[in-house]
Amino acid sequence: MKVEVIKNILGENDKIAGENRNFFAGKKICVMNLMGSPGSGKTTLLEKTLGKISEKIKVAVIEGDLFTAKDAERIENHNVPVVQINTSGGCHLDAPMVKKALQNLDTENLDLIIVENVGNLVCPAEFDIGENFKTVVLSITEGDDKPLKYPLIFKESEIAVLNKIDLLPFTNFDLTAAREDLTTIHPGIKILETSCTKETGLDEFCNLILKKVSDVKS
Amino acid sequence: MKVEVIKNILGENDKIAGENRNFFAGKKICVMNLMGSPGSGKTTLLEKTLGKISEKIKVAVIEGDLFTAKDAERIENHNVPVVQINTSGGCHLDAPMVKKALQNLDTENLDLIIVENVGNLVCPAEFDIGENFKTVVLSITEGDDKPLKYPLIFKESEIAVLNKIDLLPFTNFDLTAAREDLTTIHPGIKILETSCTKETGLDEFCNLILKKVSDVKS
Numbered sequence: 001m002k003v004e005v006i007k008n009i010l011g012e013n014d015k016i017a018g019e020n021r022n023f024f025a026g027k028k029i030c031v032m033n034l035m036g037s038p039g040s041g042k043t044t045l046l047e048k049t050l051g052k053i054s055e056k057i058k059v060a061v062i063e064g065d066l067f068t069a070k071d072a073e074r075i076e077n078h079n080v081p082v083v084q085i086n087t088s089g090g091c092h093l094d095a096p097m098v099k100k101a102l103q104n105l106d107t108e109n110l111d112l113i114i115v116e117n118v119g120n121l122v123c124p125a126e127f128d129i130g131e132n133f134k135t136v137v138l139s140i141t142e143g144d145d146k147p148l149k150y151p152l153i154f155k156e157s158e159i160a161v162l163n164k165i166d167l168l169p170f171t172n173f174d175l176t177a178a179r180e181d182l183t184t185i186h187p188g189i190k191i192l193e194t195s196c197t198k199e200t201g202l203d204e205f206c207n208l209i210l211k212k213v214s215d216v217k218s
Numbered sequence: 219m220k221v222e223v224i225k226n227i228l229g230e231n232d233k234i235a236g237e238n239r240n241f242f243a244g245k246k247i248c249v250m251n252l253m254g255s256p257g258s259g260k261t262t263l264l265e266k267t268l269g270k271i272s273e274k275i276k277v278a279v280i281e282g283d284l285f286t287a288k289d290a291e292r293i294e295n296h297n298v299p300v301v302q303i304n305t306s307g308g309c310h311l312d313a314p315m316v317k318k319a320l321q322n323l324d325t326e327n328l329d330l331i332i333v334e335n336v337g338n339l340v341c342p343a344e345f346d347i348g349e350n351f352k353t354v355v356l357s358i359t360e361g362d363d364k365p366l367k368y369p370l371i372f373k374e375s376e377i378a379v380l381n382k383i384d385l386l387p388f389t390n391f392d393l394t395a396a397r398e399d400l401t402t403i404h405p406g407i408k409i410l411e412t413s414c415t416k417e418t419g420l421d422e423f424c425n426l427i428l429k430k431v432s433d434v435k436s
Contacts, residue, residue: 037256038339038368039360066340068366089370091309091340119367120340121256122284122309141359141382142257148286149337150256152307164359170385 013127017095020130023102024113030216031113032209033129035153036137037146038119041163043071044196045137045205046116050078052206057111057213062101064093064118071116081105092123095130112213121146125153133212135159140167144178151185159190159208166195231345235313238348241320242331248434249331250427251347253371254355255364256337259381261289262414263355263423264334268296270424275329275431280319282311282336289334299323310341313348330431339364343371351376351430358382358389362396369403377408377426384413 024031036042050059060081063072072084083101085093098115105113115131117124125134136157138146141164147154154160160182168175175193182189190208194201242249254260268277278299281290290302301319303311316333323331333349335342343352354375356364359382365372372378378400386393393411400407408426412419 037337037360038364039255039357065367067369068363070363070367089340089344091338118340119255120309120338122307122336122338123341126307139257139359141357141385142255145286145288146256149283149288151285167359167385167388170388 010126013095015095016099017128017130020095020099020102024130024132027107027110028217029107029110029113030213031115031129031131032212033115033117033124033131033134034137035117035121035124035134035157036119037121037139037142040119040137040139040142041196042116042119042137043074045161045163045194046114047074047078048196048199048202049114049206049209050075050080052202053112053210054078054080056210058109059112059114060105060107060110062098062105062113062115064097064116066090066118087118091118091120092127093117093129094127098129111217112209121150121153125156132216133158135161137161137163138178139164140171140173143171144174144181147178147181147185154182154185154189157186157189159192159205160186161205162191162193164195165193165200166198228344231313234317235346235348238313238317238320242348242350245325245328246435247325247328247331248431249333249347249349250430251333251335251342251349251352252355253335253339253342253352253375254337255339255357255360258337258355258357258360259414260334260337260355261292263379263381263412263420264332265292265296266414266417266420267332267424267427268293268298270420271330271428272296272298274428276327277330277332278323278325278328280316280323280331280333282315282334284308284336305336309336309338310345311335311347312345316347329435330427339368339371343374350434353377353379355379355381356396358385358391361389362392362399365396365399365403372400372407373404375404375407377410377423378404379423380409380411382413383411383418384416
């Protein structure tokens with residue numbers, strides 16, 4: 001019975017996700033779903049990314065949080081249109097929430113929408129929102145065992161960002177093991193090492209995004 | 219309709235949680251529900267805690283993970299009875315899972331069960347498992363904005379452990395702001411600063427746990 005209900009909810013979500021996907025395709029907008037644990041550094045990475053790409057392409061951001069507009073306020077400082085979704089305790093964004101957020105966004109001539117999901121390494125991976133691709137951010141301080149412990153989110157993501165790489169010397173994180181586990185779970189996944197404080201790997205991340213945007217346009 | 223279904227699931231959970239609570243009370247076993255983000259350091263804190271208290275009291279551990287028995291294997295090395303619950307993708311432990319795990323645990327003469335929940339700052343807080351008290355672990359590297367962004371888990375927890383305090387100099391974490399926010403969300407919450415690598419604050423944490431165990435016995 002419980003399974004039945006969950007299936008129905010997911011079925012409804014997938015229907016709306018399909019509508020979102022058609023909408024984005026019609027306008028040739030590329031959409032990235034940015035996921036990761038609380039405190040993995042998603043918002044800071046997003047701020048750094050906007051600083052580098054917002055003069056080259058037209059970007060908007062959808063911010064998902066349980067409560068508060070703290071992250072949306074940070075994004076607004078970068079002069080990028082941003083819509084805040086508050087899930088009121090909900091542990092992930094779903095396709096209907098994103099569809100509703102689009103009503104508050106001027107999507108004319110937009111090239112890219114970055115959707116920052118709720119901080120959670122489990123539930124967001126289960127819900128298609130109609131994005132073109134998913135990126136998961138894993139902070140070095142979280143430990144190298146996370147890919148095997150939370151495989152779905154890494155399996156679903158085209159890019160895995162190993163963030164806060166500057167803190168590597170202060171942890172026992174095994175980069176080789178993490179890379180091997182990621183590749184086992186998701187052969188072909190693109191693995192980047194970034195630090196927002198030391199400005200490491202950010203150009204590589206931005207170039208991957210710009211390539212995806214260009215693929216959608218062509 | 220969705221709300222109705224969720225209410226029913228929670229109602230069933232609360233019923234079993236009550237049964238678990240009665241079972242623990244009958245045997246005078248204290249139960250701590252240990253929660254926090256993936257990589258906040260729950261398992262390492264647990265290992266350090268077991269090292270300090272397992273000669274004083276009889277402890278067992280229930281380990282919750284989506285997949286793998288990595289954490290349970292780490293606990294087994296400390297010669298403490300441990301039962302692994304794999305949620306197969308589920309984002310939290312619930313009362314029926316804990317009830318089932320108890321069948322595989324010798325609860326005679328046990329003083330304390332520590333339940334390490336799935337790494338997640340959202341969903342575990344919503345499910346009563348019949349514990350005596352909840353502890354939330356927040357890593358300094360996750361950022362000081364987390365209490366306001368994920369208030370429920372901090373509201374529900376009697377103890378908030380600010381872990382990896384040794385990494386404070388390498389972050390912009392504002393300890394004063396975090397403490398203020400925690401106290402606003404949950405007046406009276408006990409806030410500890412710990413480092414498992416530098417062995418900071420661990421005795422204080424163990425003493426709080428031993429006090430709770432002693433309260434249950436008397």
